[in-house]
Amino acid sequence: xxxxxxxxxTYQAWSEKERDALFGEVDEIMKELxxxxxxxxxxxxxxxxxxRTVRVRDGVPATTDGPFAEAKEQLxxxxxVECESTERAVQIAARWxxxxxxxxxxxxxxxxxxxxx
Amino acid sequence: MTAxxxxxxxxxQLAPQVLGALVRGHGHFGMCEDAVQEALMAAASxxxxxxxPENPRGWLIxxxxxxLVDQWRSDQARRRREVTAAAMAGPDELxxxxxxxxxxxxxxxxxxxxxxxFLCCHPALSAVSQxxxxxxxxGGLTTAQIASAFLVPExxxxxxxxxxxxxxxxxxxGFVMPPAAELPGRLNVVLHVLYLIFNEGYTATSGPDLxxxxxxxxxxxxxxxxIRLLPxxxxxxxxxxxxxxxDARRPARTRPDGSLVPLAEQDRKLWHAGAIQEGVxxxxxxxxRAPLGPYQIQAAIxxxxxxxxxxxxxxxxxxxxxxxxxxxxxxxxxxxxxxAVAAAMVHGPQAGLDLLAGLDADDRMARHHRLHAVRAxxxxxxxxxxxxxxxxxxxxxxxxxxxEQRYLDGRAARLAADA
Numbered sequence: 001x002x003x004x005x006x007x008x009x010t011y012q013a014w015s016e017k018e019r020d021a022l023f024g025e026v027d028e029i030m031k032e033l034x035x036x037x038x039x040x041x042x043x044x045x046x047x048x049x050x051x052r053t054v055r056v057r058d059g060v061p062a063t064t065d066g067p068f069a070e071a072k073e074q075l076x077x078x079x080x081v082e083c084e085s086t087e088r089a090v091q092i093a094a095r096w097x098x099x100x101x102x103x104x105x106x107x108x109x110x111x112x113x114x115x116x117x
Numbered sequence: 118m119t120a121x122x123x124x125x126x127x128x129x130q131l132a133p134q135v136l137g138a139l140v141r142g143h144g145h146f147g148m149c150e151d152a153v154q155e156a157l158m159a160a161a162s163x164x165x166x167x168x169x170p171e172n173p174r175g176w177l178i179x180x181x182x183x184x185l186v187d188q189w190r191s192d193q194a195r196r197r198r199e200v201t202a203a204a205m206a207g208p209d210e211l212x213x214x215x216x217x218x219x220x221x222x223x224x225x226x227x228x229x230x231x232x233x234x235f236l237c238c239h240p241a242l243s244a245v246s247q248x249x250x251x252x253x254x255x256g257g258l259t260t261a262q263i264a265s266a267f268l269v270p271e272x273x274x275x276x277x278x279x280x281x282x283x284x285x286x287x288x289x290x291g292f293v294m295p296p297a298a299e300l301p302g303r304l305n306v307v308l309h310v311l312y313l314i315f316n317e318g319y320t321a322t323s324g325p326d327l328x329x330x331x332x333x334x335x336x337x338x339x340x341x342x343x344i345r346l347l348p349x350x351x352x353x354x355x356x357x358x359x360x361x362x363x364d365a366r367r368p369a370r371t372r373p374d375g376s377l378v379p380l381a382e383q384d385r386k387l388w389h390a391g392a393i394q395e396g397v398x399x400x401x402x403x404x405x406r407a408p409l410g411p412y413q414i415q416a417a418i419x420x421x422x423x424x425x426x427x428x429x430x431x432x433x434x435x436x437x438x439x440x441x442x443x444x445x446x447x448x449x450x451x452x453x454x455x456x457a458v459a460a461a462m463v464h465g466p467q468a469g470l471d472l473l474a475g476l477d478a479d480d481r482m483a484r485h486h487r488l489h490a491v492r493a494x495x496x497x498x499x500x501x502x503x504x505x506x507x508x509x510x511x512x513x514x515x516x517x518x519x520x521e522q523r524y525l526d527g528r529a530a531r532l533a534a535d536a
Binding site: 034035036037038039040041082084108109110111112113114115116117 | 243244245246249269270272273274276277278280317320321370371375377378379380383487490491494517518519520521522524
C-alpha cells in the first residue's frame with residue numbers, strides 16, 4: 001500500500017496551473033497502473049480538519065474533532081498496488097508528485113494466506 | 118436437466134481443446150480466446166436446461182467461430198469508420214474466415230491443450246500474467262472467478278489477462294509446440310506456474326473461501342492433464358505427487374478458527390489416505406525410472422513425512438539426505454532453511470543453527486520472517502528460551518501473513534508463560 005502524505009496548506013498556496021500539472025502526473029501514473037493490472041484500489045481522503053478521532057476509555061467513548069496525530073503533514077490518501085517486487089512499489093511511489101514535496105510511505109499489506117511451520 | 122457441476126467439468130476440460138482448434142484454424146490467439154470464453158458462457162447457461170449436445174466440442178467450436186466472425190465484422194465496420202486507420206490497415210489476419218465453421222472440420226488434437234499451456238506460460242509474460250492466462254485459457258475459468266480467487270477487482274484481473282495476450286502478440290509467438298531444445302526449460306516454466314496456482318490455493322486459510330475457486334484442486338486437475346500428455350516426464354509426476362502429498366494434510370493444517378497447526382502437532386488421522394497413497398505411488402515410480410529433479414525430491418520429502426504414523430516416527434535421516442541432494446541440484450535460501458531443520462532433527466539444534474548462520478549474509482533472507490522463525494525454533498530446541506522468545510517476536514513483526522504472525526506470537530507467549 002502506498003500512503004500519500006501532504007500538507008494541505010502548501011497545496012493551497014499553489015496556483016491552479018501548478019495543481020493541474022500535478023493532477024496530470026497522477027492521471028498518467030493511474031492510467032499506467034490500470035493498464036498494467038497492478039492497480040488494486042485506492043481512495044483520496046477529505047481534509048483532516050473533517051476528521052473525528054474516537055477514543056474509548058473504561059468503556060466510555062470520547063470523540064474529538066481533528067486527526068489523531070497533530071502534524072502539518074497528514075495522510076491524504078492511499079493506493080493499493082500489486083507488484084512483482086517491493087522495488088517496483090518504491091519506484092511507483094517515487095513518481096507520485098507528493099513524494100517530491102512531502103512523502104510517500106510504502107507498506108506491505110497483511111494477508112490471510114499462511115504456511116504451517 | 119443436466120447437473121450444473123457436470124456441465125462445468127466438461128466445459129473446463131474442453132476449453133483448451135476448443136481454443137487450440139480455433140487458433141490452429143485462424144491464428145490470433147487473443148481474439149480466439151475471447152470468443153471461446155463467450156462460447157463457454159453460452160454453454161454454461163444453455164446446457165444445464167437443454168441438455169449437453171451430442172458433439173459438445175463441435176458445438177463450442179461452432180459458437181466460438183460465430184463470435185469470432187461477429188467480432189471480425191464489427192472490427193471491420195469500425196475500421197471503415199476510422200478513415201486514417203483504414204488507410205493504414207495491413208493484410209487482414211482473418212482473411213478466409215467468412216462464416217460459421219462446423220466443428221467437425223477441426224481434427225481432435227489433444228496435444229492442443231499442451232500447446233495452449235506452453236503459450237500461456239510463455240517466458241515473455243510476467244508470472245502473474247502466466248497464472249491468470251493459464252487459469253482462463255487452459256482452466257476455462259471466467260475472469261470474475263480468477264479475480265475472486267486472487268482477491269483483486271475484476272477490472273484488475275481483466276487488465277492482466279488482456280496485457281498477457283498483448284505480450285503474446287507482441288512477442289510474435291506462433292501456435293506451435295516449443296522446439297525440442299527449448300522444451301525442458303519451457304516445461305519448467307509451466308510447472309512453476311502450476312505450482313504457484315497450487316500454493317495460492319493451499320496457503321489460503323480464511324476469507325470468503327466458499328466463494329473462492331478451489332485453486333489447489335484446479336492446479337491438481339491441470340497437472341493431471343499435463344501428465345496424461347507427458348506421461349514419461351519425471352518432474353511432471355514429481356510435481357503432481359508433491360501437490361497430492363501436500364494437499365493430503367490440508368484437513369489437519371488449520372483449526373476451525375483458522376489458526377495454523379504445525380506439522381508435528383497435526384492430527385494425522387485427518388490426512389487424506391487416498392491422496393497419500395496416490396502420491397507415494399507416483400513418486401516411487403518416477404524416482405525409479407526418470408532423471409532426478411527438484412519436484413521429485415520435494416515430493417519424496419513430503420512422502421517421508423506423510424508415511425510417518427506419528428511425528429516422532431519421522432525418518433529424519435532420510436529427509437536430511439534428500440535435502441542435501443536438493444541443496445546440491447536446486448539450492449536456494451528456502452531450501453537451506455528446511456535443510457537446517459532436518460539437520461537439527463538428526464544432529465541436534467547446533468547443526469541447524471550453523472547452517473542458518475550462512476543465511477544472515479543474504480540481505481533478503483535476513484529480513485525474512487522465516488529465517489527468524491526457524492532460528493527461534495532451533496533455539497527453543499536447544500533450551501535457550503530467552504533467545505527463542507526474542508526470535509519468535511522478531512519473526513512475528515516481520516511476518517506479512519496474519520495466521521503466521523498469530524502462530525509466532527503464540528509461540529513467544531508460550532515461552533514467556535512457562536518461564
